[in-house]
Amino acid sequence: MSLRGQQGSGRTKLLADTSRFLIVTVGDAPMAVHADSVQGLLTLEEVGSNPAPVVHGQTYHPVDLAARIGISSDPDGSETRVVLLASGSAHGSLCVAQVQGLEEVDRSRVLPLPPQFRGEEREWYRGILLLEDGVALILDLAWLLATDRIAHDGTGDNRRVEAGRFLGAGSEFATGRAA
Amino acid sequence: MLRSARAEQKTATSRTCNLLVFSVGGRALAAKTDEVGGISNWEGSIPVPSRTPFVTAVVRKDDAVLPVFNLAGLLQVVAQGEELLCLTAKQRNGMMAICIDADMPVLYTVEVSAIAPYRGHEFKAVGTFLNGLDEVPILSLAQLGTA
Numbered sequence: 001m002s003l004r005g006q007q008g009s010g011r012t013k014l015l016a017d018t019s020r021f022l023i024v025t026v027g028d029a030p031m032a033v034h035a036d037s038v039q040g041l042l043t044l045e046e047v048g049s050n051p052a053p054v055v056h057g058q059t060y061h062p063v064d065l066a067a068r069i070g071i072s073s074d075p076d077g078s079e080t081r082v083v084l085l086a087s088g089s090a091h092g093s094l095c096v097a098q099v100q101g102l103e104e105v106d107r108s109r110v111l112p113l114p115p116q117f118r119g120e121e122r123e124w125y126r127g128i129l130l131l132e133d134g135v136a137l138i139l140d141l142a143w144l145l146a147t148d149r150i151a152h153d154g155t156g157d158n159r160r161v162e163a164g165r166f167l168g169a170g171s172e173f174a175t176g177r178a179a
Numbered sequence: 180m181l182r183s184a185r186a187e188q189k190t191a192t193s194r195t196c197n198l199l200v201f202s203v204g205g206r207a208l209a210a211k212t213d214e215v216g217g218i219s220n221w222e223g224s225i226p227v228p229s230r231t232p233f234v235t236a237v238v239r240k241d242d243a244v245l246p247v248f249n250l251a252g253l254l255q256v257v258a259q260g261e262e263l264l265c266l267t268a269k270q271r272n273g274m275m276a277i278c279i280d281a282d283m284p285v286l287y288t289v290e291v292s293a294i295a296p297y298r299g300h301e302f303k304a305v306g307t308f309l310n311g312l313d314e315v316p317i318l319s320l321a322q323l324g325t326a
Contacts, residue, residue, distance in 0.1 A: 027226065027228065028226045029225070029226045029227060029228055030225065069228040070228060070230070071228050111244055114237070114244065114245070114246040114272070114273060115272040115273060116231070116234050116246040116248075116270060116272050116273065116275055116324055117227070117229055117231050117234055117246060118231050118234075119229060119230030119231040120230045121227070121228065121229040121230055121231065124228075125227075128237070128244050130239075130242060130244070134225060134239060135225055135237065135239055135244055137227060
């Protein structure tokens with residue numbers, strides 16, 4: 001095998017063994033969403049009074065995660081952000097109390113949810129992420145963005161949002177601007 | 180005869196049970212020592228929104244994550260003391276963490292014949308034993324939080 005080939009396979013392995021996650025806080029719980037699914041971050045000011053922003057013609061219906069998992073909604077604050085999410089053809093926006101940052105994590109640091117959790121929550125989380133300091137619950141996007149569930153989360157009139165920059169491979173997160 | 184003496188010794192050994200007595204919210208409880216993984220300082224827990232009764236948090240222990248069983252919540256008490264302790268329980272599905280009072284647990288050896296049936300319904304128990312005048316339930320840590 002050529003040196004080039006070896007380097008190539010090594011790099012492939014390195015990429016395959018790591019994943020990037022956006023770490024957020026919902027309620028008091030640290031949660032993680034796969035970075036590939038994050039389309040952008042908006043401040044409440046940018047979203048405006050209506051929680052279903054339209055970005056590049058795509059409506060991101062709000063996901064009421066707190067209500068679904070039975071925790072109190074976070075009060076709006078200066079660190080509140082709306083995360084725009086996409087998974088396949090499903091889209092949704094998730095209001096979080098805080099964005100802690102982006103973490104690149106080796107897949108060996110992703111643990112299954114312990115079997116003692118034996119309720120509905122097994123559908124909610126894909127596992128637990130071991131961070132340098134603490135852990136984060138990996139949200140299952142298929143569950144989170146399931147259209148039948150989002151429909152029940154409710155939305156009003158859509159507000160068009162002009163996003164400045166959005167997440168692409170290797171790019172940084174940025175906030176958009178309400179039109 | 181040596182063989183029978185050994186047999187008697189084995190019988191005598193099997194008639195005792197080693198228990199760890201601890202407290203939660205001032206209430207004395209016991210567990211079989213072979214169902215206890217260890218005692219350490221309680222470093223706080225990380226909330227995990229959940230529908231599993233009394234399992235709504237985890238603790239990080241190095242590169243392991245242990246679910247927390249909220250025994251104080253089950254007993255409707257609050258763990259007491261400034262420096263709370265963490266009891267690691269050998270639950271049948273894996274280790275679980277329990278926040279207990281700051282009072283250091285005590286080891287007891289009791290005769291198996293002194294263990295009476297547990298008549299309560301709060302949790303699954305191996306039985307109870309008398310510690311002075313107090314009847315102490317012996318919690319089944321292996322079955323903790325199981326349906």
